[in-house]
Amino acid sequence: MKQNQECLHETYVWEVPVRVTHWVNVLSIATLSVTGIFIGSPVTLGLTASAYVMGWIRFIHFVAGYLFAISVVSRIYWSFVSNRYAGWREFVPFLSAEGRRNMWRMFAYYTFMSRKVPHPIGHNALAGATYLLVFLLYLVMILTGFTLYSEHAPHGPLHALLGWMFAHFSNQGIRQTHHLIMWFLIGFAIHHIYSAWLMDVKERGGVISSIFGGYKPVQGRE
Amino acid sequence: MEKGGSKGKGENPEQCFDVPRALAERGITRRDFMKFCTAMSAALALPMTLVPRIAAALESDARPSIIWLEFQSCTGDTEALLRAANPTVGEIILDVLSIDYAETIMAAAGHQAEEARAKTVKESRGKYIAIVEGAVPMKDGGIYCCIGGRSALDIVREVCGGALATITVGTCASYGGIPAAAPNPTGAVGVKEAVPGATVINLPGCPVNTDNLVATVVHFLTFGKLPAVDGKGRPLFAYGKRIHDNCERRPHFDAGQYVESWGSEAHRSGHCLYKMGCKGPETFHNCPVQRYNEKTSWPVGSGHGCAGCSEPQFWDTMTPFYRRLPNVPGFGIETTADKIGTGLAVATAAAFAAHGVVSGFRHKDDESKDGKGGNQ
């Protein structure tokens, strides 16, 4: 153990944009979920008709929605110019034979089939693939969210841009999707925080701290 | 009509039939007439400078021929026409339009009725307006709706194909409506789908708001063309905005004041019906502004939520009517997105809690010692 630790040194894995977008996403998703749940099943909080409870909650939802969208788009952009740990290839491990092997290893570890815990520098392969899915869900949320949002100004530029959605899906279908995916994301968050904890605390991967400071403890030289 | 003044005999029949004088006969003054034209231009969201043009169009006796077809309908849209107030249906029948075929009101029956239609189709080809009520069944060769031994499909193709323009009244004729609701037993579709080549303007609603029908016709008579439409073929002047954005209860929505049960204090006070399943936030229609039966009321105004009746396939997408969101397909009627979602979240949490416990008992991995399996 001891000698192991001596070999460890910090590698700069998560550049600032990765960390910033991660935490902006976390905060905006939390805000969007709390406000979204209220929008979906509000309780009477207004005492008079001139209160503006739902108005403010929706306003916060929309502001957080913009923030979230900008953050997600920035992160996608960054994946083309970032270091290799945060690059787009990390999210598609299943494209290469080695990636698929790594995914299997991680899967085996999680399901107690193997005790070998892989300690990659960037994402582990399984996580990378999961994040791809999560990013797709983000995009669906942004798309459906802005589509719903566009209806407050019908025939405005946003509505013109997203009108095609209504040709393919019903308004209620879009709403339902927007609502359901929130729960998928909450489900993911539970899993994700747990795995981060598992890797970090349980397996001492230094994962959690990395998303704060950017550095990860890595064995040996690159 | 009570105060009708009479006119002298022997007048030129052409002259004795014009709208202002017909109106005068019923005691309607020039002022009332201009008022009607102004109301019309407002309904059409047109600038007031166009009022004289509307008046001029209505005054010329170019009563267009109308063929009113009914297929898989409930006749609710014909009944809506009977409630027309500006002008009244009596005026429409006698002064504004020449309704050459309309099964529900016409005097002729059987082959004499069919002849009347055939005559208009032949003699006014490209000049008459077709108004269609009800869906067209496409399944099994169209046998689910036949008139005079001919299928609706056959008739609609002939009549709408030869029309200057087709106006569909009601959601059935526009998009299939109730017969097209799942499982659509008869393969019902709207007119545009049955006759893709036809010039169709959709006036959905269940039934159509007759003011919107009259306004569309007036627009047409005034400008010789149909009003601008949205992506679903509906005129913008009537379907350009959501119910929710014009609703008189919107302040209660924004305030956070909701009706939670029928007949409650909140319901009596006119609070927002969002939680009772109101589909105003997803429905484009001018009900809150135009209202019904000479602006007497409209669904939310009388305490019931909007059901989204002007949207395509609302029978499937807007149901259940008393829930905000549809049921999730494959789950029971009581299973909302939130129930499924919380279930999912709880299940995930439970699974990982279990995983955590199991990993807690697991021996430390020895993989990191030999440095393998690490930094790939």
Add this chain to the structure above:
Amino acid sequence: MTKIVVDPITRIEGHLRIQAEVNGGTITDAWSSSTMFRGIESILKGRDPRDAWYFTQRICGVCTTVHSIASIRAVENALNITVPLNAELIRNIIIGTQLVQDHVIHFYHLHALDWVDVVSGLKADPVKTASLAASLSDWPLNSPTYFKSVQDKVAAFVKKGRLGPFSNAYWGHPAYKLPPEANLMATAHYLEALDWQREIIKIHAILGSKNPHPQTFLVGGMAIPIDPNSQNALNADKIAEIGELLGKMKRFVEKVYIPDLLAVASFYKDWAGIGAGVGNYLSYGEYPLDNSGKPEKLWFPQGIILNRDLTKVHPIDQKKITESVAHSWYEGGAAGVHPYDGQTDPKYTGPKPPYDMIDTNGKYSWVKSPRYDGKPMEVGPLAVILVAYASGHAGAKGAVDMVLKKLGVGPEALFSTLGRTAARGIEALLVAEELPKWLDMLVANIKGGDLTSHNGEKWDPASWPHEAAGFGWHNAPRGALGHWVRIRDQKIENYQAVVPTTWNASPRDEKGQRGPYEAALVGTPLADPDKPLEILRTIHSFDPCLACAVH
């Protein structure tokens, strides 16, 4: 023998086709066929029972409230829900208004042109017309100038040569018997009734947001809240407006509709011997006077009359109601099935369009054949009035005797085309006169502090039993309407509507018994088979609604 077809029968709701055999100027046999099907009963399966009324309302936009009422009653019956008295009374006002409006529209706009020759009215003397009208009632509009203005208007219209909806009709047909003055009077009232119906139906808009298709019904009550101190609820202002409109309604029925009906009928007394029909009559009763749901608390009584025997009113046993598809284009055996078990699975075996004739030996209609205890039944105003009359209902007795006396005919004249048309007027008159009383009851109840409009105990489907079944009955303008529903796991498992026009327009059943239209046409004289005006008279006397019949 000549075979004739009338398709489409116009001035009705929907798509009806009559095929008939004519021998020596008289109809010897007839077949009633409907040619449109939608499948709403199947569309309802699997849906929320609380939504059903919204769907079934779209069965028909003419009798636009009636399927909502039958539907909520069926679901309330299945779930054992008691409706607040206020809601019951609001429903009465909506139902009654619908009935009176529908009957007046039927008389003037759908039926009148069978008896009234609009063109002949051009020859009338407006002064004489006014005195004819004055001899019938003191309706203030009946002045010579008024009739003159209508006549001029029609003349101008006719001169123009474009008759629109009045073209190609049977004007000048020998069966038209009214003098020009009566024709002109009826034409004027045709136009007046158009304005009147638009006005009085605002009662539906006040109570239910709009008409057609009011949007206010709820399983358990009504969506219009009640609160004298709110502008968003039924308040004093709205009640006053309804009261005003009910007054207008009643005055028109008393002073225009009934006098016109009697005047026209007096020229067509021969039609008291034509169009008798099957002779069995069924009425579900209507207008609950409290919220107990008990049949004996209905203002119009329910019951059955068999073989025109007015001395006995039989009670109804809902188990004896069946529908046969022996001659209808559906899957299933020939024998009748009770509506709880009924299915509506289309199976067309008719000719491929375009066609000239339908072979009536096999299946020939989308209408099923409802039977009570195996017998065909006529439903509608005549059945309602006969059952009420035979049960000793004071109002019905008074009105029927008045009409019979004015026309100088006996009660047997009721079993006819003319009797059917007269009974419709009588029903409208009775209901129009009773409506203000229900409004008074409502006001009294609100005054007593009762503001409840909905019973929400069973609103949440979680409170429902795993399985439930119920039926809802309603006397619609065209007669006895019933909906049967089975609920399972909070969803509709089966839904069947047996509708007034289904009874009346039914084809033959498995025993070959004719339906009421078919039976009524047999024996009808026909002056000119190419202009079958007489067929229209008898068929229109039933006020057909085919969207209702088939759904």
